[in-house]
Amino acid sequence: MSIWSILIFLLVVFEVCVITEPCKIPGRFARAVGESIIFNISDVFEGNNSLMLEWKLNETQNIVISANNVTITHPTFQHRVSFSQTFLHLNLLKLTDEGTHSVFIGGTKKKCFQLTVDVPVSKPRINVSIETNQTRLECIVDTGTRVVYEWLLNDSSLPSQSWYSLSDKNTTLTLNITSRDSFKCTVKNSVSSNTSDLVLPGNYRQRNYQIYYEKITLLAACISALIFLIFGFVWVLIRKRKKGRKQITPYSEGGRDTTIRPCDLNIEVKDDTIYSVITKPQLSVD
Structure with a gap:
């Protein structure tokens, strides 16, 4: 390999390294969705308006291209960007605006800015x-x-x-x-x-135990009330059945079945005097 081939190879490697060398990031910027960000480029712009300015996101998406007083803005960033020789301004930030913002002047990368965009946290x-x-x-x-x-x-x-x-x-x-x-x-x-x-x-935990105890107590009270109602209902039925039947006392007389019926009590009023007359019951023979 000749000396000229070695020099050409070293020159190509040097150019590639210079072009692909990542620019130094002066700082990381964090903003909330809806806020704005200003990138300072006053130290890198050479003041020649004829030089082309490129503002890129992640080096793949052009945000702004400006040269000879002609500016082209990507539709995604329409009405949200403004710039000068000293700053780049991006307004109404979105989550998709996050990434590395690079500034190229005259085709040479001059400055980079790392931007993160987050949604604020609510109260947990x-x-x-x-x-x-x-x-x-x-x-x-x-x-x-x-x-x-x-x-x-x-x-x-x-x-x-x-x-x-x-x-x-x-x-x-x-x-x-x-x-x-x-x-x-x-x-x-x-x-x-x-x-x-x-x-x-x-x-x-104490409240949980209390709720459990209250549930057990309520269940026990319901069961007791149900048992009381059942016994009360049975007792009422028995009482009604006893009142509905007439008391009859059978006995045997001379080999015949006889039944003693209750006496009839008649009350009479004469000359403001109350008389009670007991009627002798009749003996019925079956």
């Missing part, structure tokens, strides 16, 4: 479920992206102990003992954070 709530030997606390958040979960014991971080366990993403805290401490759930991402109201699992 804790769902408590009581089991026989365990208490489960589940942290639930309705909105938010890339949510990080953390549990607090009496407003402090959880100690490294064996009486509890956490799920993979720390969304669920399982207690293996009956605790009277207070617990909170904190959620956060790059643009927001929020904390739930405190819960006392011991009160939930």
